[in-house]
Amino acid sequence: MSCLIFGLYANLGFIFGQNSKRIYTTLSNAYPMQEITGLELSPKKVEYLKFLFKKGDLVRTTDISSQLGVDPSTSTKTIGDLAESGYVEHIPYRGVRLTEIGQQYAEFMVNRHNILSLMLSHYGLSSEEACEEASRFEAFVSKSAVDSICKSMGHPTMSVCGKIKHVSCGIP
Amino acid sequence: MSCLIFGLYANLGFIFGQNSKRIYTTLSNAYPMQEITGLELSPKKVEYLKFLFKKGDLVRTTDISSQLGVDPSTSTKTIGDLAESGYVEHIPYRGVRLTEIGQQYAEFMVNRHNILSLMLSHYGLSSEEACEEASRFEAFVSKSAVDSICKSMGHPTMSVCGKIKHVSCGIP
DNA sequence: CAAATAGTTTGGAATCTATACAAACAATGA
DNA sequence: TCATTGTTTGTATAGATTCCAAACTATTTG
Structure with a gap:
């Protein structure tokens, strides 16, 4: 039921600001993914996270800005927000990488995108439209x-725009 | 194909601002609904339009504000925006009503809501959740x-939260 | 009919998100 | 080491949404 990724969730109450109420103090306990609504981030920030997830490891802010079509200063600022919220770690002049939590969250973002795209494709939308x-x-x-x-x-593992993972289901 | 309401669309190029490119000069010609992307309004404004559609005729700004949980001054301001965009007519101290275009647009808003709710209900969401x-x-x-x-x-006529109309299909 | 009351609008201000430009700064390679 | 390239900071703008307080209108009541 509670299926997509996020087998664990921790230590980020303070991070989600007004959206979460509790503060968790351990990093390794398995919390039900109820803790995440999926509504924590704005569309733009979701884009950032998905891009970072796909790019992997250390990503330059300039890569982000060119990919998302914004000024480098804009991506630096937005990355600052995401860092403040605990999703990424920013090493100035070097690059950005997802934190553990950010990684999990980003994976959910990507899965959500893929599942919704797949759903839409079942209603006659082309892959691109979906x-x-x-x-x-x-x-x-x-x-x-x-x-x-x-x-x-039925927990599909493939969508029109990429693979779908079901971490807590044990399905790769 | 192009099925939900909006058999005609007119005279509002200037109204949709940056979202539309052309200006139509007649009100009674039937334009394909391509003219409307459905993305013209913010979520809040969609709420306003749906409420006005359901309430019908002249609606007080206070009704809107209490329904949508905002200060009366807020609803007055937002109605001002919608009036400027041609969706509603505002008679100060009296009330608000949808224009012809607003009526059609609002009907699409309601249909869209109903169709999406129905779709979601097919994936195990309860009516309320959907x-x-x-x-x-x-x-x-x-x-x-x-x-x-x-x-x-299959052009359903009933959703989990209301009737669905298919004006240009001739299905009520 | 005029005044009190209830309802509505205006003006002002705050917040949040997203953005770009220019100037300052850091890293790298020659 | 210094010039070039890449990155960040500071400043500023714009749009959306909101509320408060003050001004205003309509309606009810005496």
């Missing part, structure tokens, strides 16, 4: 809804 | 996607 459409609204679709959809589709 | 979820992201789902989904579902 992907584009999902990108527009995915930031506003809750984790719980995504879980329902995923389950209902 | 409705709530749809409300969160519907403003970012394009008319063309909604049309595909609607068609793919």
Whole structure:
């Protein structure tokens, strides 16, 4: 049921600001993914996280800015926000990488995108349309809804725009 | 194909601001609904339009503010925006009503909501969950996607949160 | 009919998000 | 080491949404 990634979630109460209420003090306990609504980040920030996830390891702010079509100063600022929220670590003049939490969160972002795209493709949208459409609204679709959809589709492992992982289900 | 309401669309190029390119000069010609992307309004403004549509005729700004949980001054301001964009007519100290275009647009907003809710309910979400979820992201789902989904579902006339109309299909 | 009351709008201000430009700064390679 | 390239900081703008307090209008009541 609570299926997509996020087997563990920790130590980030303070990070999600107004969106979360509790503070967790350990990093290794398995918390139910209820702790994440999936609505913590703005569409733009979701884009950043998905890009970082796909790019992997240390990513230059300039790569981000050119990819997302914004000024380098803009990406630096936004990365600053994400760092403040604990999703990324920023080494000035060197690059950005996802924190452990950021990695998990980003994986959910990517899975959500893929699941929603796959869903839309079942309604006659082309892969490109489905992907584009999902990108527009995915930031506003809750984790719980995504879980329902995923389950209902039989936990697919492939979407029109990439693989889907089901970490806590044991399905790669 | 191009199915939900909006058999005609007119005279509002200037109104949709940066989102539309052309200006139409007649009000009674039938334009394909391509003219509307469905992405013209923010989620909040979509809420306003849906509420006005359901309430019908002249609605007091205070009704809106209490319904949407904002200060009366806020609803007055937002209604001002919608009036400027041509969706509503505001008679100060009296009330607000949808313009002809606003009426058509609002009907699309309601249909979109209902179609998306129905879709979600097919994935195991309860009526309430589906409705709530749809409300969160519907403003970012394009008319063309909604049309595909609607068609793919066989142009249903009933959703989990209300009737669905298919004006240009001749289905009530 | 005029005044009190209830309802509505305006003006001002704050916040949040996203953005770019220019200037300062850091890293790297010649 | 210094010039070039890449990155960050500081400043500023814009749009969306919000509320508060003050001004205003309409309606009810005496």
